[in-house]
Amino acid sequence: MSEQLRSFFGCGLDDDRTFDLNDYGDSIPRWCVGCGDHGVLSAVKRMMRDQRLLPERTVFVSGIGCSSRFPHYLDTYGFHGIHGRALPIATGVKLSRPDLDVFVVTGDGDCCSIGAGHWLHATRYNIDMTVLLLDNAIYGLTKNQTSPTTPEGFETNTQPHGTYLPALNPLSTALGVTNASFVAQTADWVPAHLLATLKAAYEHVGFSFVRILQRCPKFSAPVFSEQARTPDLHELLFHSDGITVPSLDKIYKHRLEHDPSDLDRARSLAEDTERTRLGIFFKDATRPCYNAIRHLPTYTAAQNIERLNRELDRYAV
Amino acid sequence: MSPSSAATVTRIATDSGPGSAPKNVLHLDEHTLEIVSDSGEGAQKCGQIFASVSAKMNYGVWTVEIIPAEIEPPARTAAGASGNLIRFGRDKVTNWGDETNLVVAFNEQVLLARHRLDALSDDCIILIESKWAEDPDAEIRQEWQDAMEEISDRNYRVIPVPMEEQCLTRVDNPRKGKNMFALGLLAQIYGYDVEKISEQIRAQFAKKPPEVSKANVDLLELGVHWAQENLDLRIEVPRIETDEKRVVMNGNQAAALGAIASGMEFCAMYPITPATSVSQYLCDVFERYGGTMHQAEDEIAAAGAAIGASYAGKVALTVTSGPGLALKTEFIALAVMTEIPLVVLDVQRGGPSTGLPTKVEQSDLLAALFSQPGDAPRVVMAPATIEECFHSMVTARRIAKSFRCVVIVLTDANLASGQQQFQRPVLDERWHAAPANHRAVTSGERPYDWDPDTGLSRRIVPGQPGGMHTVTGLNHDHDSNVDYTPEINQLGCAMRSRKLAVLQQTMSPPPIHGDESGELLVVGWGSTKGAIEEAVDRVRAEGHAVSSTHLTFLSPMQPGLGEIFSRFEHVMTVELNYSDDPAAPYITPENRRLGQLAFLLRAQTLVDVDCWTRVPGQPLRPGHIADALRRKLSAASETEVRVNE
Numbered sequence: 001m002s003e004q005l006r007s008f009f010g011c012g013l014d015d016d017r018t019f020d021l022n023d024y025g026d027s028i029p030r031w032c033v034g035c036g037d038h039g040v041l042s043a044v045k046r047m048m049r050d051q052r053l054l055p056e057r058t059v060f061v062s063g064i065g066c067s068s069r070f071p072h073y074l075d076t077y078g079f080h081g082i083h084g085r086a087l088p089i090a091t092g093v094k095l096s097r098p099d100l101d102v103f104v105v106t107g108d109g110d111c112c113s114i115g116a117g118h119w120l121h122a123t124r125y126n127i128d129m130t131v132l133l134l135d136n137a138i139y140g141l142t143k144n145q146t147s148p149t150t151p152e153g154f155e156t157n158t159q160p161h162g163t164y165l166p167a168l169n170p171l172s173t174a175l176g177v178t179n180a181s182f183v184a185q186t187a188d189w190v191p192a193h194l195l196a197t198l199k200a201a202y203e204h205v206g207f208s209f210v211r212i213l214q215r216c217p218k219f220s221a222p223v224f225s226e227q228a229r230t231p232d233l234h235e236l237l238f239h240s241d242g243i244t245v246p247s248l249d250k251i252y253k254h255r256l257e258h259d260p261s262d263l264d265r266a267r268s269l270a271e272d273t274e275r276t277r278l279g280i281f282f283k284d285a286t287r288p289c290y291n292a293i294r295h296l297p298t299y300t301a302a303q304n305i306e307r308l309n310r311e312l313d314r315y316a317v
Numbered sequence: 318m319s320p321s322s323a324a325t326v327t328r329i330a331t332d333s334g335p336g337s338a339p340k341n342v343l344h345l346d347e348h349t350l351e352i353v354s355d356s357g358e359g360a361q362k363c364g365q366i367f368a369s370v371s372a373k374m375n376y377g378v379w380t381v382e383i384i385p386a387e388i389e390p391p392a393r394t395a396a397g398a399s400g401n402l403i404r405f406g407r408d409k410v411t412n413w414g415d416e417t418n419l420v421v422a423f424n425e426q427v428l429l430a431r432h433r434l435d436a437l438s439d440d441c442i443i444l445i446e447s448k449w450a451e452d453p454d455a456e457i458r459q460e461w462q463d464a465m466e467e468i469s470d471r472n473y474r475v476i477p478v479p480m481e482e483q484c485l486t487r488v489d490n491p492r493k494g495k496n497m498f499a500l501g502l503l504a505q506i507y508g509y510d511v512e513k514i515s516e517q518i519r520a521q522f523a524k525k526p527p528e529v530s531k532a533n534v535d536l537l538e539l540g541v542h543w544a545q546e547n548l549d550l551r552i553e554v555p556r557i558e559t560d561e562k563r564v565v566m567n568g569n570q571a572a573a574l575g576a577i578a579s580g581m582e583f584c585a586m587y588p589i590t591p592a593t594s595v596s597q598y599l600c601d602v603f604e605r606y607g608g609t610m611h612q613a614e615d616e617i618a619a620a621g622a623a624i625g626a627s628y629a630g631k632v633a634l635t636v637t638s639g640p641g642l643a644l645k646t647e648f649i650a651l652a653v654m655t656e657i658p659l660v661v662l663d664v665q666r667g668g669p670s671t672g673l674p675t676k677v678e679q680s681d682l683l684a685a686l687f688s689q690p691g692d693a694p695r696v697v698m699a700p701a702t703i704e705e706c707f708h709s710m711v712t713a714r715r716i717a718k719s720f721r722c723v724v725i726v727l728t729d730a731n732l733a734s735g736q737q738q739f740q741r742p743v744l745d746e747r748w749h750a751a752p753a754n755h756r757a758v759t760s761g762e763r764p765y766d767w768d769p770d771t772g773l774s775r776r777i778v779p780g781q782p783g784g785m786h787t788v789t790g791l792n793h794d795h796d797s798n799v800d801y802t803p804e805i806n807q808l809g810c811a812m813r814s815r816k817l818a819v820l821q822q823t824m825s826p827p828p829i830h831g832d833e834s835g836e837l838l839v840v841g842w843g844s845t846k847g848a849i850e851e852a853v854d855r856v857r858a859e860g861h862a863v864s865s866t867h868l869t870f871l872s873p874m875q876p877g878l879g880e881i882f883s884r885f886e887h888v889m890t891v892e893l894n895y896s897d898d899p900a901a902p903y904i905t906p907e908n909r910r911l912g913q914l915a916f917l918l919r920a921q922t923l924v925d926v927d928c929w930t931r932v933p934g935q936p937l938r939p940g941h942i943a944d945a946l947r948r949k950l951s952a953a954s955e956t957e958v959r960v961n962e
Contacts, residue, residue: 056755056782061625071787072799077779078787079628081621082651088618092625092633093779095609096583100629100779118621121614296607301580301749304606308577308744311602314520315564317373317738 015054021045024055025075036188036214037067040134043191044103045074047198058101061090063110066141067134067214070105084115087122087131094127094291101202102129109139112148112168123177125290126207130198133170133211138220151223171270171281174209175263181206181287183266184243184280187213189228190252193236193278196243200280206289213276227276237269237279260284342551347377347406348507349414352499353431354423355392356385356399359496363421364401365736366517367503371403372565372738373513375556377410378403379847380567381936382734383431384675393449393460395430407555410737411702411847415940417441419506419552421499423480424449425464432468434935439472442550444502446495447477476548478502483543487535494536501540507552511541562741568706568732572662573598575710576634577606578742580749581660583626583633585611585619590674591730592638592664599636616641620648620661627657628788630753630778632718634660634710639668639681642725643688649723650689653813655788656765656776658717660710665729665843667934676934677730679843679893682913685725686872694814695723697872701846704739705869706732711748718750720816721776727871729893731844731936758784764797767808772815817873824870826877831857831864834884837950839865840926841891842914845937849891852942861950871917879922887953889927890915891942896930 024045031037048058058076062068064083071078077100081089086104094102111119111133122131138156139145145158148168155162174183182204186197194212201208215224227233235254238244242260249255258269260283270281299307352367354360361382368380383400390397404414416438422428422445431437449461465475484491484498497518504514515534522530544550566574573595576584584603586596600610609626613619616637623633637645642663652659665681667673685697696716700709706728713724758777764786766774777784786797792809794800829838830850841849846867853865864885868875882888892912897904911919912928919926929945931937 055785057780059629059779060787072789074787075785077785079625079655080787080789080791082647082790085617085621085648088613088621089625089628091611091613091618092583092585092622092627093629094625095611095622096626096631096633097629097779117614118618121618294609294611296604296609298607300752301746304577304580304749305744305746307605308574311574311577312564312741312744315566315570316741317375317563317565 017054018052019049019055021049023075024048025073027073029073030069031066032218034215034217035066036136036212036216037070037134039188039191040132040194040212040214041070041073043194043198044132046195047202050199051202053101057099058103059090059093060103060105061086061093062105063107063115064141065107065110065139066136066216067105067107068110084110084113085118086110087115087118090129091122091125091127094129095294098128098291098295104129104131106131106133108133108135108137108147108149108170112170112173116148120173120177123174123207123209124179126179126181126287127291128205128207128289130201130208131210132198133209134214135170135211136214136216136220137167137223138216140216140219144219150220154220154223156219169270169273170211172267175267175270175282179287180209180282181284182208182280183270183282184209185211185213186278187228187234187276188215189224190234190248190278192245192247193243196245197278197280200243204283205285206287233276235275235277237277237281239280241283242280341549342553344553344555346408346554347404347410348419348552348554349402349404349417350419350421350503351383351400351402351417351431351436352421352496352503353383353398353400353427354496355427356388356390356397358399358423358492360400360421360423360499362521363496363500364403366500366514366521368401368403368405368736369565370509370514370517371405372563372736373517374509375559376405376554377408378405378565378737379410379413380404380734380736381413381731384734386673386675393424393426393457395426395433398427398430400427405554407557412851412939413848413936415938420444421502422446423495423499425461429464429467432471437471437473441471441473443473443475444478444499445475446480448479448481450477476550478543483539484536487539488532494532497533497536498540498543501537501542502544502548504537505541505544506548506550507554511538563738564741565736565738566703567734567736568700568703568728569594569664569734570598571703571706572710572726572728573602575707576714577603577608578707578744578748579711579714581634581710581714582607582631583609583611583623584636585613585622585626585633586636587613587616587619587641589616589638589641591666591733592636592641592662594733595636595662595664616644617648620645620659624648624652624657624659627652627659628655628778630780632658632660632714632750634662636662636664638664638666639684640671642681642684646688649695650691650693651790652723653689653693653695654790656721656774656813657788658721659723660713660717661723661725662710663725663727664733665727667932673934675730677844677893677936678932678934679727679729679845680895680913680932681727682842682871682894683916685727686917692810692814694817695725695872696720696817696820696870697725697727698870699727699843699868700732701843701867701869702739703732703735703737707739707742709869715748716820720820721774722816727843729844753778753780755780755782757782763795764788765793765795765812767795767812770815771819772812773819821873821876824873824875826881827866827868827875829864829866829881832862833864835862835864836885836953837861837863837887837889837946838882838885839863839889839891839946840868840914840918841865842868842871843893845891845893848937848939848942851939852946855939855943856946856950861946863946863950868914871914874917874921878918879924882922882924882926887927887949888918888924889929889949890918891937891945892928892930893932893937894930895932896928
């Protein structure tokens with residue numbers, strides 16, 4: 001949420017409460033041991049603590065899938081909705097309550113398959129919210145079916161002789177949508193980078209889309225296992241206006257300076273999947289935000305009745 | 318046969334000198350007229366203005382739009398007939414009646430469309446654009462002659478009017494003005510105050526440059542003048558003066574204004590006929606009241622955004638029609654499960670599938686009640702008049718909020734575009750929700766604190782310190798924690814269902830039109846009320862013990878139905894949806910599929926409810942309903958005779 005809005009709603013900045021991680025939830029998630037979701041949950045809590053988010057003014061909206069259980073493990077407000085439809089719910093929440101910090105947690109099936117239409121339009125609306133795509137390249141909750149991001153040839157229960165088609169590229173897709181304003185990629189196995197990316201996404205005013213590569217030890221372990229072990233397969237995008245995590249420089253040798261305002265380059269970097277690039281691909285805070293454009297004053301019932309009576313005069317017999 | 322030789326064609330009266338009083342004055346208690354043109358020639362606008370002025374003159378009014386299914390259907394075709402029917406009279410008018418008494422037609426093909434639908438009375442007066450009779454195109458002249466031949470078996474009084482020729486004396490493009498000339502004809506025929514109509518025209522074109530109003534008023538006056546000079550025809554309908562403050566509007570306008578009056582602050586929609594005009598109106602004015610209109614990317618997202626807004630503390634609305642309702646089903650179940658207030662306005666059209674997009678039907682009743690998998694109880698209500706379209710939105714919001722439930726309001730294409738006047742609503746602050754109060758949640762307060770008797774609970778919304786929880790479409794306990802245990806699932810279902818029973822206990826039995834007991838009770842719902850009651854009155858006047866009742870609530874149903882039904886020998890529904898004809902091949906009492914309300918009433922009351930239903934894509938006619946009631950009565954008495962034998 002922008003500082004202007006915070007002060008408008010009298011929350012956040014002038015609230016000097018501080019929180020510890022447990023204030024954002026201390027229940028034990030029921031994800032599998034080794035699931036990347038655990039790391040994302042920890043990073044999200046740390047980001048909230050660092051940013052001093054007020055639990056009562058924070059809403060996590062999710063769809064259906066392993067990752068969509070996320071809100072249940074947080075002590076903020078949460079809305080665990082229906083498959084693929086977290087974004088429309090979040091749209092309604094933010095449009096009617098701009099004072100709330102809205103997050104969406106979605107998965108590769110939820111966002112890129114059943115909810116793909118909403119994803120495209122939510123990107124274009126550019127409503128101020130942070131969207132975490134927890135991409136494990138498989139349907140986990142329903143047990144091992146091909147998702148749009150499953151690599152070609154990967155054997156699953158629905159495509160047992162190997163996934164038929166090349167995987168959908170969520171970064172290219174998001175970057176192709178008119179009015180996209182923030183597209184980043186990070187991975188559950190690089191916690192420092194994950195935290196820095198979440199922070200940048202939260203601070204960006206607009207629709208912050210973060211694809212988080214996330215391991216599923218049960219069904220898609222081979223997709224990311226070698227990568228997670230091999231820093232050299234990664235390339236960190238850095239820039240004064242992007243993400244810089246100096247502590248990673250020693251391990252992650254491949255680094256590339258990329259100005260996130262360069263959309264053309266962002267698109268070509270996203271298309272080239274030889275290396276797993278982590279960082280902010282694109283960021284533009286000047287893109288119009290639907291919630292800001294549509295923001296309205298509120299009137300009292302008496303004011304509205306007076307106006308409505310004038311409207312009824314037009315129909316008077 | 319040439320028009321001049323047709324027995325049905327009246328020569329334009331020229332004997333009663335310019336401006337002289339017509340000799341031929343008809344005094345009638347009511348009259349039904351229609352204006353039909355090709356799409357885009359403005360007959361609808363002409364009809365709307367005539368209806369508004371009629372209402373402002375204190376006539377009782379009911380209008381029905383004649384709408385082609387396409388935006389620009391080919392010119393001069395029966396399928397392209399577009400216009401407006403207006404039934405007006407001294408007393409309150411509640412339906413479109415049986416037939417039209419006067420038509421202004423811009424060509425003979427659109428007239429044929431109305432003739433073939435049997436929409437015109439045998440002595441119907443027809444004012445028709447005369448240019449086609451002498452069109453340079455031989456094919457068109459032939460079509461004119463064929464049409465005159467086709468209608469010659471009726472006693473229509475056909476009056477050719479040189480509309481275009483007259484309009485060309487004032488404007489270059491007669492397509493953009495013939496409608497105002499026609500309005501002038503009507504003003505003169507019915508003796509309307511031309512200044513009142515001019516005022517209405519100026520109001521209609523208020524957003525356009527003043528020249529537009531002036532050009533239209535000129536054409537109106539031209540029509541009046543031409544009729545004075547050339548038409549020996551005057552129809553006088555008496556009217557009763559009243560002091561009651563009234564408004565006139567169509568059902569979609571009434572629903573939109575009702576939504577604002579109810580204090581709703583958020584509406585999400587996706588364009589769909591015939592609901593779009595509700596949304597368009599709200600798009601135009603809702604922001605003035607601090608209300609957000611969100612045009613979503615699809616019907617599903619519209620429901621989702623409304624639920625999101627409602628979850629965040631508002632009571633939100635989503636506006637749709639049948640196919641959209643189908644798409645919203647999963648979200649509606651989510652709102653039921655999470656007990657998030659939601660109002661869904663379904664302006665019904667003909668179905669199934671894309672069906673009859675612009676035409677009326679009452680076929681979404683069972684879908685509104687049952688379209689979700691699992692048990693998803695919700696409130697369903699159906700306004701019967703334009704006035705009820707307004708007030709039902711206020712009621713719907715209050716129920717949705719108080720009962721934390723989904724309320725589906727079923728109107729239809731007939732109510733959507735039909736105009737009627739009604740008592741001006743007295744707006745009330747109590748209709749609005751109290752301003753959001755983000756008080757801290759006290760310890761022990763839970764998101765689903767179901768009262769064990771009523772199932773009611775107070776909702777906790779984001780922003781309230783100490784109330785943090787996650788709502789979920791999964792089965793959940795009082796704390797909104799996911800819970801799969803048998804007891805909690807049974808309890809959650811019972812609590813969500815119990816609320817409907819509690820609501821039902823606050824209702825009164827539906828009033829009876831006619832005697833409290835008798836031989837036959839007719840049960841209806843929605844926009845058919847006026848036609849049913851008129852039919853019942855006619856059959857009662859013939860000495861039959863027939864009454865009717867009309868249900869505003871379909872879920873839960875109003876109390877006392879079983880007791881009311883027990884006072885009548887027979888009960889039948891009259892509905893604008895499909896049921897099998899009992900006399901059709903293969904149809905037996907065992908396999909006959911019934912009207913949707915009949916189906917529900919049988920389940921609810923164990924009474925052998927019969928039905929008469931039709932799906933003509935247009936409103937029911939009181940005459941057709943009366944015939945059905947007579948057939949039911951005579952079939953019933955035959956059965957009794959057989960039993961007695």
